[in-house]
Amino acid sequence: MSINKIGNKCFFKTRATLVAQMLSPLIYFIFIVTALSRTVGNINFLGIEVGYKEYALLGLISMSIIGQMSRLIYRMTVDRRYGFFALKMQNGLHPLAYILVVSTSSILGYLIQSAVFGILVLIFNLKLALLNFILVIFIGLISMIFWLSVGTLLTIGINSYQTRDLLLTFLIMPLSFSAPSFYVLVDAPFFIQILATINPLTYQLQAIREVAFSIYNWQSLGLMCSFSLISLYLAVHFISKADLTSKELT
Template sequence: MEFNAIYVIVAREFKKFIRERSRLFSAIARPLLWLFIVGAGLSRLISPDTGVPYIQFIFPGILGMTILFSSIFSSISIIWDKEFGFLKEILVAPVSRLSIVIGKALSGTVVSTIQAAIILVLFPFIGFKLSLLQFIGVILICASISFSISAFGIVLATFYESYESFSVIMNFIVMPMFFLSGAMYPVKLLPEILRICAKINPLTYGIDAIKHVIFPREAGPMSPDFSPVTDIAVILITSIVFVFIAKKAFERKG
């Protein structure tokens, strides 16, 4: 593995992220809209005695959404690099395909985790306080789920040739992944078929892990759906599997 190459691939993404103010702005505005419009609207429908207030319940889901969108967006930029030729510059360098994939996955991890941290700092006012330990725990989970989703995004990017496919990915992969992740409603309340879909979605386990950290004593319908060990194991295993598939896909491309 070439650490210099991994470093510079991440540094490039970070630099571009900092420069694109609109990307940062929409990354913060989107969760705001969900929390205060969708969250506030739906919390009227849900009786307050079910446990965690709904607006708090969807907070882990909103973090998950932020990570999902920004990780996929970061990885899908490979399609742009392909279209504008920059990918060739990386492919002809004396750098292993594994380093390229890890560099790209870490790029998504860095920008997604930064955004998750901003949201975590900006939204203490929806009614809960986090201890420092909880804060660190959430950030660590965010980082690992970002890595897994970014690696998944690289796999997607290697399968699609042009940026016309971007809307296909958004509509048929990203949006369903969000809605079937336990972000908006507990997985245990879903109908059987949708529950199966949620169970094969890696994001579900990431959001579930965040719920464990934020609502440690919650029982009842709003409680986490899986054990913390299951959550962490799924995140780690999917990360490795996606990196491996992405590396294979890159090698096939030459």
């Protein structure tokens, strides 16, 4: 059995993780989004009136995308610490293929949460067309390439597990909430608008919402794809230059 199959098998055996992947979207949607929806009402998004539930659900999808980065970092850290990274590289695995291998659990986690989002769309009768929702999930996968590449660079560039874990803790949450996941950017305080402007997740979320509401802006999609391609190129480059022997510190 290959190392990758072992990793995927372990993913499905961790029931607590699977339950958390499924409950997280439900908790956020039921206790935050539905509670705010009656207060907020409809939102004007690029000249189109959309319901707050639909608007915020897409924000939750973006939070799911960036949240999968921690799973890749954990998987890659284990690989490097126990010599699996060196074994794979010495057996001729291409750096791009390696990133895909260690990303499988992140992709599975995202798809599981996407299924939960799909169930929420049906239960709450949200106004999202099926084709648009499928396109949103696909665009989310493209966006996730950026964050998985960032996770790869963090793992390769930082040798201290504690430093990386601390950085990740204070990175994912501010990025998730500084992007307009639950609020309208133009109505936010000035300093939050500044944070959102420098947050890549803001532009990814913009592209996701435009597709969800049948607004096809090729500029947003092109910017999102550019983020992902550039970050992936850098991740592949640094993986190819990384030391095979781990210098991981606790």
